[in-house]
């Protein structure tokens with residue numbers, strides 16, 4: 053189905069096929085909604101287990117993603133109606149022909165009735181699908197553990213205390229060199245997160261109108277493999293805050309609009325933590341297709357992101373970190389949300405030496421220095437990969453020759469390097 057044009061009309065048969073196909077993935081056959089034409093109306097009837105006030109709020113959220121200008125007619129708590137308005141809000145003519153959602157919960161009868169005169173638009177169809185999906189989950193509220201909710205959305209939560217129990221601990225020493233980057237991170241992230249009150253007090257003494265001096269969102273930018281993701285994990289350890297790791301790519305889900313829904317849910321679940329670091333990794337995947345202006349879905353996603361970023365303002369111990377290796381492709385409005393941008397350069401000769409030393413402690417200073425000079429243009433990841441490669445080669449040779457285990461020699465590093473540099 054062509055998904056770019058929000059307002060395209062779908063004929064009844066296609067809409068029904070699509071709805072059934074999508075919902076069959078998650079809902080048992082006998083619980084699928086009934087979808088039928090009646091006179092010149094489309095009717096969809098979906099039986100549900102229960103409708104709670106939270107469900108209504110969630111439903112409004114879902115519908116709002118796809119349908120502009122909704123009006124709520126609440127007759128009583130057992131009968132709730134949401135009606136789409138006309139494009140011109142003051143135009144009341146034939147308003148009842150627009151799509152209407154009735155949430156009915158009376159005695160044994162619990163259902164959602166959806167009706168519309170004429171055919172559905174794509175956005176309306178998606179809204180119906182998501183609404184059915186939402187209500188088909190046996191009890192969405194039982195599952196209020198944010199970590200579980202986030203995991204289902206493809207988001208990983210690192211909890212420093214949990215990691216420490218497993219024997220994992222990270223600190224600045226895990227990234228060799230990068231002293232000025234570390235200093236910037238100390239000043240603009242770690243200090244404000246650890247002592248928000250002090251920063252606020254200072255701003256009270258300086259500002260005519262109250263406003264924050266603490267950054268709420270910081271961007272890590274730099275070439276691939278320079279340690280941006282690693283640094284975010286380090287910050288979470290240093291501040292003892294959960295790291296909510298959001299790989300943007302993975303929440304860009306397959307069909308139009310659902311990804312903005314996902315993203316909104318990620319932020320809502322993240323907000324259940326009293327304090328946290330939200331790490332939006334590879335945020336440039338949002339800037340995917342901009343040749344002909346941003347397509348509808350991306351635009352929607354972006355607007356959710358911008359809104360949610362703003363929404364975290366009030367939380368003193370929560371910060372968003374974005375990472376990108378294509379800053380130039382980021383949307384201006386998105387870029388402007390980041391109060392601070394921290395640039396991770398490629399490592400210089402001294403830093404390369406420090407990184408090499410991290411991954412090959414057996415080498416002499418002089419040898420490390422020599423390697424470093426030959427690895428110009430390498431990122432930390434490239435260097436690590438290079439050292440890994442030498443180790444693997446060395447280990448298999450030891451096994452083949454049935455030799456005792458030792459660390460690779462400097463000659464081995466040079467040999468692998470020469471091999472890599474061959475045209």
Ligand SMILES: Nc1ncnc2c1ncn2[C@@H]1O[C@H](COP(=O)(O)OP(=O)(O)OP(=O)(O)O)[C@@H](O)[C@H]1O
Pocket residue numbers: 226227228229230274275276277278279280281282283376377399407410431432433434436
């Ligand atoms: N200065 C460094 N010292 C030690 N290890 C480093 C350094 N820089 C990078 N590395 C290592 O390189 C690997 C890749 O780093 P990381 O994934 O953090 O990079 P990145 O900037 O997030 O890359 P990408 O843009 O591709 O996501 C990690 O294993 C990391 O430990």
Ligand SMILES: [Mg+2]
Pocket residue numbers: 280281282333375
């Ligand atoms: Mg990364």
